[in-house]
Amino acid sequence: MSRPEGVQLMEGNHACAWGAIDAGARFYAGYPITPSSEIAEVCARELPAYGGTYIQMEDEIGSMAAIVGASLSGKKTFTATSGPGFSLMQENLGVGIYQEVPCVVVNIQRVGPATGLATQPAQADVMQARWGTHGDHPIIAISPASVQEMYYFTIRAFNLAERFRTPVILLGDQVVGQTYENITLPDPDSLELIERKKPVVAPEDFLPYQADENLVPPMAAYGDKHIVHASSTCHCETGYSNFKYGTNRQLLTRLKNKIYNYTDEIVEVEHFGPEDADVTLISFGCSSRVCKYVIGEAEKEGIKVNLLRLITIWPFPDQEVQKALAKVGAAVVAEMNQGQVIHEVNRVNTTNTPVHLASGIDGELIRPEIVMNSIKEAVK
Amino acid sequence: MNKNWQVVLAGEGGQGLILAGRILSEAAIMDGNNVSLTSSYGIAARGGYSEAQVVISENELYYPKCASPDLVLALTQPAYDRYVDKVKDDCLIVYDSKDVADGKRKNEFGYDFKEALLTLGNLKVINSLFLGVILKQRNIVSRENLIKALEKNLPPKIQDINLKAFNYGLED
Amino acid sequence: MAVNLSYREYFKEDALPLMWCAGCGNGILLRAITDSLADLEIPPHQVVVSTGIGCWGKADDYMTTHAFHGSHGRALAFGTGIKLGNPDLHVIALMGDGDALAIGGNHFIHAARRNIDITAIISNNFTYGMTGGQYSPTTPLSSKTTTSPIGVAEPAFDVCGLAEECGANYVARSTVYHVTQLKRLITAAIKKKGFNVVEAINTCPTHFGRRNVPGDTVEMMNYIKEMTVAKSRYEKMDDEEKAKYLVTGELVNKERPDFLSVYREINPAASESGRGEGK
Numbered sequence: 001m002s003r004p005e006g007v008q009l010m011e012g013n014h015a016c017a018w019g020a021i022d023a024g025a026r027f028y029a030g031y032p033i034t035p036s037s038e039i040a041e042v043c044a045r046e047l048p049a050y051g052g053t054y055i056q057m058e059d060e061i062g063s064m065a066a067i068v069g070a071s072l073s074g075k076k077t078f079t080a081t082s083g084p085g086f087s088l089m090q091e092n093l094g095v096g097i098y099q100e101v102p103c104v105v106v107n108i109q110r111v112g113p114a115t116g117l118a119t120q121p122a123q124a125d126v127m128q129a130r131w132g133t134h135g136d137h138p139i140i141a142i143s144p145a146s147v148q149e150m151y152y153f154t155i156r157a158f159n160l161a162e163r164f165r166t167p168v169i170l171l172g173d174q175v176v177g178q179t180y181e182n183i184t185l186p187d188p189d190s191l192e193l194i195e196r197k198k199p200v201v202a203p204e205d206f207l208p209y210q211a212d213e214n215l216v217p218p219m220a221a222y223g224d225k226h227i228v229h230a231s232s233t234c235h236c237e238t239g240y241s242n243f244k245y246g247t248n249r250q251l252l253t254r255l256k257n258k259i260y261n262y263t264d265e266i267v268e269v270e271h272f273g274p275e276d277a278d279v280t281l282i283s284f285g286c287s288s289r290v291c292k293y294v295i296g297e298a299e300k301e302g303i304k305v306n307l308l309r310l311i312t313i314w315p316f317p318d319q320e321v322q323k324a325l326a327k328v329g330a331a332v333v334a335e336m337n338q339g340q341v342i343h344e345v346n347r348v349n350t351t352n353t354p355v356h357l358a359s360g361i362d363g364e365l366i367r368p369e370i371v372m373n374s375i376k377e378a379v380k
Numbered sequence: 381m382n383k384n385w386q387v388v389l390a391g392e393g394g395q396g397l398i399l400a401g402r403i404l405s406e407a408a409i410m411d412g413n414n415v416s417l418t419s420s421y422g423i424a425a426r427g428g429y430s431e432a433q434v435v436i437s438e439n440e441l442y443y444p445k446c447a448s449p450d451l452v453l454a455l456t457q458p459a460y461d462r463y464v465d466k467v468k469d470d471c472l473i474v475y476d477s478k479d480v481a482d483g484k485r486k487n488e489f490g491y492d493f494k495e496a497l498l499t500l501g502n503l504k505v506i507n508s509l510f511l512g513v514i515l516k517q518r519n520i521v522s523r524e525n526l527i528k529a530l531e532k533n534l535p536p537k538i539q540d541i542n543l544k545a546f547n548y549g550l551e552d
Numbered sequence: 553m554a555v556n557l558s559y560r561e562y563f564k565e566d567a568l569p570l571m572w573c574a575g576c577g578n579g580i581l582l583r584a585i586t587d588s589l590a591d592l593e594i595p596p597h598q599v600v601v602s603t604g605i606g607c608w609g610k611a612d613d614y615m616t617t618h619a620f621h622g623s624h625g626r627a628l629a630f631g632t633g634i635k636l637g638n639p640d641l642h643v644i645a646l647m648g649d650g651d652a653l654a655i656g657g658n659h660f661i662h663a664a665r666r667n668i669d670i671t672a673i674i675s676n677n678f679t680y681g682m683t684g685g686q687y688s689p690t691t692p693l694s695s696k697t698t699t700s701p702i703g704v705a706e707p708a709f710d711v712c713g714l715a716e717e718c719g720a721n722y723v724a725r726s727t728v729y730h731v732t733q734l735k736r737l738i739t740a741a742i743k744k745k746g747f748n749v750v751e752a753i754n755t756c757p758t759h760f761g762r763r764n765v766p767g768d769t770v771e772m773m774n775y776i777k778e779m780t781v782a783k784s785r786y787e788k789m790d791d792e793e794k795a796k797y798l799v800t801g802e803l804v805n806k807e808r809p810d811f812l813s814v815y816r817e818i819n820p821a822a823s824e825s826g827r828g829e830g831k
């Protein structure tokens with residue numbers, strides 16, 4: 001097999017793998033789990049020809065560890081998993097965040113908890129993506145809604161990871177992962193790729209955790225003469241463990257600010273439908289496509305509805321949601337869980353706009369009638 | 381051939397439903413349309429209920445599933461039962477007349493797939509056969525592009541027999 | 553061997569004093585490793601130590617090489633990524649007994665099975681020292697620990713036996729008492745390609761010793777000296793006698809191709825620069 005040329009019928013998971021390869025990923029470590037395994041399969045088949053390596057680890061704990069390790073050795077790295085595997089990755093996701101290791105974690109969400117309705121779609125790992133690893137930390141998560149976006153958002157995830165020196169979560173779901181759609185892969189040379197910043201100082205002056213003006217430390221690789229000391233223990237600019245009063249505050253503050261001071265570079269939303277509406281839908285991922293469909297159905301019944309689609313889930317698009325809520329009489333959050341994004345929506349709901357939930361928890365793409373019923377309830 | 385179509389191919393594992401969905405989808409792409417193909421099946425690697433849903437649209441495609449199918453192929457009784465009461469009136473159900481108890485609606489078409497396969501002398505070509513059968517009923521995709529997609533997806537060794545099955549379904 | 557380098561090249565002297573207890577052998581083990589690196593003349597920037605969590609997991613704080621200090625039990629999993637990310641590196645995983653064999657046991661057996669090119673140096677002091685002296689998978693049966701006040705009810709792992717069974721390329725055992733042998737075995741393990749394990753029996757006078765070895769640190773040293781026997785003597789013993797001792801020396805020395813060699817042989821494209829590189 002080689003890189004697909006021209007218009008293709010492609011599965012979302014395949015598009016994700018090609019996005020990663022085109023973004024420059026040269027190392028994949030993973031553990032098989034439905035509905036994400038096709039990403040591993042493409043990487044196993046294709047990476048060697050790109051000078052890359054695929055390794056199937058003994059579990060998802062090891063997979064997450066291996067992509068952190070290989071990234072520190074200078075490679076762009078990623079893994080893909082689903083529910084139970086994402087739980088196992090949380091431990092070393094925290095290590096990656098704390099040590100500021102660029103890498104991408106793809107979570108093709110399925111119904112949980114536990115084995116759940118294996119391997120049907122859900123969007124119930126939104127809060128796990130935010131707070132799954134222990135301790136105080138920032139995270140970046142973006143959510144694709146189509147095969148096309150599985151490709152482009154994977155590239156975007158790598159760019160964000162490299163720009164901010166941090167793990168980035170691609171929060172997909174079984175629908176976007178395993179649906180086939182038509183896609184044309186672009187010329188890889190036409191893609192804008194971001195690469196991690198290398199040190200500009202001499203090896204003897206190099207401090208591996210000394211941040212630049214963007215609060216991100218330039219990154220040497222293992223094997224460089226610039227010595228890298230990466231520690232999961234509280235550390236100062238040298239990278240060595242440091243327990244002095246103030247070091248922890250300084251480190252955690254910088255980790256947060258390097259992302260939250262730059263949300264304008266990260267946060268993306270899509271506005272869909274009429275500008276003025278009776279109801280605004282707020283949704284993301286596969287559910288947002290159902291919303292787009294329902295907007296047309298609602299129009300037939302004389303209800304004007306628009307959609308604010310969250311492309312970035314974390315950091316949460318506070319301002320965009322706040323503005324949308326202020327402009328409308330009622331809102332409906334459509335998500336495939338019993339209410340996760342809705343809590344964030346209510347957190348920024350300074351106008352006290354009534355917010356309803358359209359909740360899809362049946363192990364299938366949320367049905368249009370569930371969203372429609374919530375819209376009707378909202379306009380009552 | 382720019383029309384919107386929602387097609388369900390339902391039956392059981394081993395009948396090549398998902399491959400047929402793929403062939404139909406690729407033909408629709410060659411026709412210049414947008415396509416979404418989804419499938420569902422049980423946890424068993426062989427057998428059990430299985431279906432493919434193909435949505436074809438000349439516009440941007442939002443809902444990737446068949447919200448309101450235009451055509452349902454039902455190769456088994458469970459497949460027929462799943463759809464018979466919930467499809468709209470002008471949805472055509474093409475069913476296996478040997479496997480499915482007498483149809484109960486107006487807009488349906490029974491076809492004896494087993495007899496056709498015995499005539500063809502190959503039981504494995506059922507998916508190419510049913511693609512022919514449904515295309516005879518409804519012009520979902522162009523026949524030329526369906527043949528191209530068939531050839532693209534099948535190894536050369538078995539192309540002739542599958543093309544024969546497709547044409548048989550188309551003409552029978 | 554031409555010794556142009558000193559252990560000091562690898563040892564971070566300004567981090568002294570060591571955090572380990574008086575009487576703990578981790579300092580001896582650290583010296584043996586840094587001496588070995590100096591003897592092998594491997595520049596510090598070509599070495600990555602991947603440490604786990606626990607007393608021995610703090611070893612990276614005292615080294616000038618590249619270092620990775622990760623999560624409990626995962627030093628080999630991180631190390632696997634580090635090695636595959638840059639195959640030219642010497643990756644040395646420093647793990648304790650609980651670290652390598654309890655929480656990290658799964659990574660250990662699979663690292664050995666796939667024969668990833670990592671040197672694993674296990675400091676085995678029969679206890680979880682940093683958490684207060686609980687029993688570990690290597691605590692001898694019936695020993696007293698803070699979580700086995702009357703005696704531990706579980707038999708101990710034979711670290712080297714486990715490594716051998718799982719396919720490790722090189723397996724050796726020594727103690728922090730047998731300093732010369734320890735250094736010789738570590739040097740051989742670092743030099744050799746493949747998954748190479750050195751178990752260093754270590755003293756923990758603070759926890760294990762206090763509850764199980766009458767006397768002081770010197771007695772603790774004698775205890776680990778007397779619980780071990782050289783391979784040459786061990787081989788002449790009958791099974792009943794063998795059961796009383798842990799054998800030291802080079803126990804396995806095979807020529808299994810390491811993971812990456814096999815991977816590159818099976819995927820020939822992997823060893824070329826690759827058609828997509830640079831894109």
